[in-house]
Amino acid sequence: MAFPHPQRRKHESGQAAVEAALCMPLVVFMVLGTLQLFMLLQGRILAQVAVYRAVRAGSLNHGSCEAMTHAALVTMLPTVERTRTPAQLANAFDERKRNFLRVRGSRGTLFTEGPMVEIVRESPDVGWVRGHGEEDLLFDVPTDDAALMRQRTLEIRMVAWYYMRIPFADWVMSRMFLAQFHLKNYTNANPLNPAQKESDWWADTDVELGPDDWPGGDLGERMLRWNAQGHYLFPIQVHAAMKMMTPVRAANFNGGAGCSLHGF
Template identity: 75%
Template sequence: MASSPFQRRRRESGQAAVEAALCLPLVVFLILGTLQLFMLLQARILAQVAVYRAVRAGSLNHANCKAMTHAAVVTMLPTVDATPTGAKLAEAFRERSDNRLRVRGSSGKLFSEGPMVEIVRESPDVGWVRGLAGGEDLLFDAPTDSAAELRRRTLEIRMVAWYYMRIPFADWVLNRMFLAHFKLKRYTAANPLMPAQKNAGGWDDGGVTLPSGGWPGGDLGDRMVQWSAQGHYLFPIQVHAAMRMMTPVKATYFQGGAACGLHSF
């Protein structure tokens, strides 16, 4: 028996509702995820600028950690606060001059325990700096062709800038993906399409290990997992820069070692 046009419209309407319910979460994630990824890309670009400004500040200030950290923090401020004017930038820096993020996530929770940047000086060598007569490189202006001497007069740093993801839903999903990619936490315990399949989030054939040695705040992966469990989703952006020293290095700025302390400001 043929159905009436009204009945056909009701069936089609119900089918459209089911299809929309199935597709809507994916569409929402695609929109929010794309936005979050572009913001992460912006943070990556700012981190590259920040490490350059940090190494330049260090080359002009005897490899002083405070000068380098402040230069990097100022550059990274647009990732955590609105800085459209000089006054807003100054206010944002005043709140984070101690190198603390202090940012509210998508859930409204205030995060303040993590640093904005962490800096490690790869060159000059700490042992050589501490052994300088008078605590300063007295031969800084002497011409030399020695590769070893040139390296000692080159400030080389590696830096991690912590980016806080704040786009709702996308921050959680991307964080779980990053944790699985770095072999820190399995994305899922079972395949949702095949419940009988175990360890669907395995990484035997993929993923990379997150380099984390020597950072001032400790292991990067451990902190990512710890903060994720608290509802804070952060991603460590690792960058590197080097520049010829413009001022002689001073041993007083290397008493704490190669890493720049997080609580010295």
């Protein structure tokens, strides 16, 4: 049907408004989501550096949890606060040296419940360490025993909690992650497509978060709890190993394989 010129212009204007309303959420998410994704990738790189520094600190300090945790914390501080000067770095570390994340989210609320990092020592075995008394007195004696060499290797896995703070992108991506890990099925209106009133965000493949024997407990349960409170966190899991440069001390393993300076 052919419209008169003024009427056709009004019709086209209305059509453009509808198209803009449908496309705008996706365009906004593409911009904000890209920023959040690259910040998350930066957090991943920092976590890989942090776990290397943590295992090195533990290797030089008899497997000490405090040395490993502090080495990892210092590396991860740029993800939560500006650390451009020595004074800023010192202040940021002083506020979080007991392994409290302490970060202000996009809504302005302060998050202090969770830790920044959690470390579990895969090797040496806790029972083996305690069986050698206070310290491994034969540490400097050369050996070809593969099992013994493994016990004298510090192997750790670490989770670094990354706090997503880009508005809108954090909300959308957190629901994507929960669906991907089979933690929560999102069936409400699709925030990226207003015309889709019932979305079905649930991964077809089983993607696991990994072991649950972290010092703070199950990762998925905490993601769900913090998400319900409006805090969107993602657990970045990394791993590293290094030969012990100093003999392990039983006193450093009194709390078991897990390392925590945080009152979970």
